[in-house]
Amino acid sequence: MFTACGDPNALNHRRSQFLMGTLVKIFVIEKDEKLAITAIQEAFREIRRLEKLMSILIPDSEISKINQAAGKDRVLVSKELMIVIQRSLFWSKKTEVAFDITIGPAQKLWNFNAPALRSENSIADAIK
Numbered sequence: 001m002f003t004a005c006g007d008p009n010a011l012n013h014r015r016s017q018f019l020m021g022t023l024v025k026i027f028v029i030e031k032d033e034k035l036a037i038t039a040i041q042e043a044f045r046e047i048r049r050l051e052k053l054m055s056i057l058i059p060d061s062e063i064s065k066i067n068q069a070a071g072k073d074r075v076l077v078s079k080e081l082m083i084v085i086q087r088s089l090f091w092s093k094k095t096e097v098a099f100d101i102t103i104g105p106a107q108k109l110w111n112f113n114a115p116a117l118r119s120e121n122s123i124a125d126a127i128k
Contacts, residue, residue, distance in 0.1 A: 007031055015040045020051045053081060056104060067104060 013028045013036035030036035088101040
């Protein structure tokens with residue numbers, strides 16, 4: 001959330017949507033309601049665009065296509081996604097894999113509706 005000193009007459013506008021597998025909340029502090037709503041709508045539109053490109057939950061997203069072809073075939077991706085992947089790999093290396101975009105196989109071990117810890121062996125098998 002970004003805040004700043006400003007007009008004391010500004011109002012807090014908020015909206016929520018379920019996107020990218022989580023609840024996304026956007027808050028805008030602005031006295032012009034139309035401007036605030038437009039900003040919120042644009043922000044959600046951008047998140048939906050990114051979701052269509054990078055979500056593992058959408059079968060025809062570029063990320064899903066990469067995952068489906070993993071170890072079998074090449075996948076052409078947009079320049080934008082390639083930049084995100086390259087930066088992600090950079091940060092993975094920089095953080096000694098504390099940040100890891102290849103977490104998918106291990107992530108499938110968890111059922112978030114009934115969370116339970118998995119054994120080290122099952123995790124090791126999943127990420128081989």
